[in-house]
Amino acid sequence: xxxxxxxxxxxxxxxxxxxxxxxxxxxxxxxxxxxxxxxxxxxxxxxxxxxxxxxxxxxxxxxxxxxxxxxxxxxxxxxxxxxxxxxxxxxxxxxxxxxxxxxxxxxxxxxxxxxxxxxxxxxxxxxxxxxxxxxxxxxxxxxxxxxxxxxxxxxxxxxxxxxxxxxxxxxxxxxxxxxxxxxxxxxxxxxxxxxxxxxxxxxxxxxxxxxxxxxxxxxxxxxxxxxxxxxxxxxxxxxxxxxxxxxxxxxxxxxxxxxxxxxxxxxxxxxxxxxxxxxxxxxxxxxxxxxxxxxxxxxxxxxxxxxxxxxxxxxxxxx
Numbered sequence: 001x002x003x004x005x006x007x008x009x010x011x012x013x014x015x016x017x018x019x020x021x022x023x024x025x026x027x028x029x030x031x032x033x034x035x036x037x038x039x040x041x042x043x044x045x046x047x048x049x050x051x052x053x054x055x056x057x058x059x060x061x062x063x064x065x066x067x068x069x070x071x072x073x074x075x076x077x078x079x080x081x082x083x084x085x086x087x088x089x090x091x092x093x094x095x096x097x098x099x100x101x102x103x104x105x106x107x108x109x110x111x112x113x114x115x116x117x118x119x120x121x122x123x124x125x126x127x128x129x130x131x132x133x134x135x136x137x138x139x140x141x142x143x144x145x146x147x148x149x150x151x152x153x154x155x156x157x158x159x160x161x162x163x164x165x166x167x168x169x170x171x172x173x174x175x176x177x178x179x180x181x182x183x184x185x186x187x188x189x190x191x192x193x194x195x196x197x198x199x200x201x202x203x204x205x206x207x208x209x210x211x212x213x214x215x216x217x218x219x220x221x222x223x224x225x226x227x228x229x230x231x232x233x234x235x236x237x238x239x240x241x242x243x244x245x246x247x248x249x250x251x252x253x254x255x256x257x258x259x260x261x262x263x264x265x266x267x268x269x270x271x272x273x274x275x276x277x278x279x280x281x282x283x284x285x286x287x288x289x290x291x292x293x294x295x296x297x298x299x300x301x302x303x304x305x306x307x308x309x310x311x312x313x314x315x316x317x318x319x
Contacts, residue, residue, distance in 0.1 A: 002029035005065060005079075005154045005186040006051070012059035013046060013210075021046055021210045024060070028154065028188055033180045035201035035218070036190040037299065043210040044190040045085070048158050051188075052082045065153050081152035083160065087143025091132040095123055095142050098131060102146045109149050121145040121175070137168035141175070148179075154186040155179065161196055173200050194299055206302055213302050227268045231278075232287030235259040241283045248274055260286070 006028040013021035021043050028034045038044050049055035051062060053073060062069040067076040089098050096114070103109035118127050121141040131139065140160065147155055160176075161169045173196065179185045180202075191197055197204055198218060205215045214221060233241045242262055245254045250270035257263050266274065268290045278285050 002031055003065075004028070005030050006188065007063040007066075008051070008060070009062075010060035011047065011050060011057055011062065013050060013055070014058055019210065021050075021057075024207070024210075024212050026205045026212060026215050028186050030153065030186050031180055031184045032202040033176055033187045033189060033200055035197040035204035036188060036207065037192070037194065037197050037204050038190075038207035039192055042192075042207045044192075044207060045158055046210075047207070048082075048084055048156060048190055051156060052080060052084065053077055054084065078150070079153040080156060081144075081147030081150070081154070082156040082158075083140075083143045083147055084156075084158045086162075087139055087146070089131050089139060089142060089146075092130060094130055095127040095134070098142060099127075099146060099149065103149060106150050113149060117145045117148055120148075135168070136163050137165075137171060140164065140168070140172060144175070148185075152185075154188060156188045158190045159192070160189060161191065161193060169196065176200060206299060208302070227266065228291045229264045229266055229268060229271055229274070230257070230287075230289040230291065231262040231264065231285065232260055233262060233278075234284060234286065237283045238262065240281065241278055244277055244281045244283065245274060248277060250274065 004027050008027070009025050011021055011024040012019065024043075024047060026034075036044055036047070046055065050057045051069075053069065057070070062076075064076040065079045067079070069076040090101065093101070096118070099114050099117070103114060118124055121144060123138065123141055123145065126134065126138060131142065134142065144155070144157075157176075160172060164172060176187055176189070177200070180187050189197070189201065201218055203215070203217050204221065205212050206221075207213070231241065231245075238256065238260065242254050242256060245251050245262065245264050248266075248270075251264045251266040251274065253265040255263055264274070271288060271290060275285055275288060
């Protein structure tokens, strides 16, 4: 088992008398990229501010490297590198001068460590240029370099791809994977971008309205919502078609969408076999459409945001 770097148990926060964070619980392990996924306003940044000591929790426990953030703040926070919202940099200093200034504030950081981290974030060519000349992606990398100087166990990033162009997002994604896989660092990323979480993260916690509603491996969460197949069948044959599909080993679930439509959750590679079973059963199949389920479908279903399966299955949506 990998080391538990961040452990959050029963975290709560209220503004005035209004609770905004409700009993949030999750763990983050060394060497993994952990996604904290939710729409804007879900409570992601408030949670992060509590994780890094910028806001006080009203209840619950935060432990970093096994040390209580509430009881031993200096020792716990020393294991954290973070960028909340945007990197805080001196734009009229060079990249190197920014790192040297941070090193002086932190203490115990050598010139050799600065050179090492500059190479690691691939800023050798620009490190002596003024930060005001940097692209957004370069500023993001310099901010991460600053956060990594003191060798933390966990890097916390709040919406790190905001404002980046596609090339910058791809570069950041590769860099974050490198941190986890080569350095063994735990990386905690908050985002509302489903595609980025899907491509970047090993595990994800999905948060909605201040509550964590699901935590798990990205792959396993998506497997809960296996690929779907949409069948168009004459209304007079719909009941028999449903019965035939239910009895096929490759089909895990079948539901009626409308008078002439069925949906099945199944391995799409077995569609031809299912179609043959329907035809052999005397069912005239009028149309077949397959859909590969994405993290977005899962997210919408879990948060009640209109996911295709959840809405149709429950009869709350018509097409």
